[in-house]
Amino acid sequence: MVNPKLTMAGYFSKNTVSNATIICHFTILYNKLTVMxxxxxxxxxxxxxxxxxxxxxxxxxxxxxxxxSVYHVCMKEELKQREIPFVSEMK
Numbered sequence: 001m002v003n004p005k006l007t008m009a010g011y012f013s014k015n016t017v018s019n020a021t022i023i024c025h026f027t028i029l030y031n032k033l034t035v036m037x038x039x040x041x042x043x044x045x046x047x048x049x050x051x052x053x054x055x056x057x058x059x060x061x062x063x064x065x066x067x068x069s070v071y072h073v074c075m076k077e078e079l080k081q082r083e084i085p086f087v088s089e090m091k
Contacts, residue, residue: 047084054078 058074072088079086 054082
């Protein structure tokens with residue numbers, strides 16, 4: 001299985017806070033899905049692929065070096081357009 005944390009790190013530079021935050025939140029979500037909901041490996045792998053694709057698209061469209069809040073808004077919109085359910089800033 002491909003580690004989604006490493007996959008995302010390969011696509012994004014490690015210099016921006018927003019990319020590190022995306023990786024962190026995605027890793028937490030990934031772990032919660034596999035433990036709490038006992039989802040299948042295939043489901044989690046497909047979800048990881050779709051989320052990474054959305055993050056790559058956002059990065060391609062707006063580029064590096066912006067504030068985290070800009071990436072946050074764009075990522076929320078991209079996930080909505082792809083009909084991927086999510087919770088923003090879960091506590």
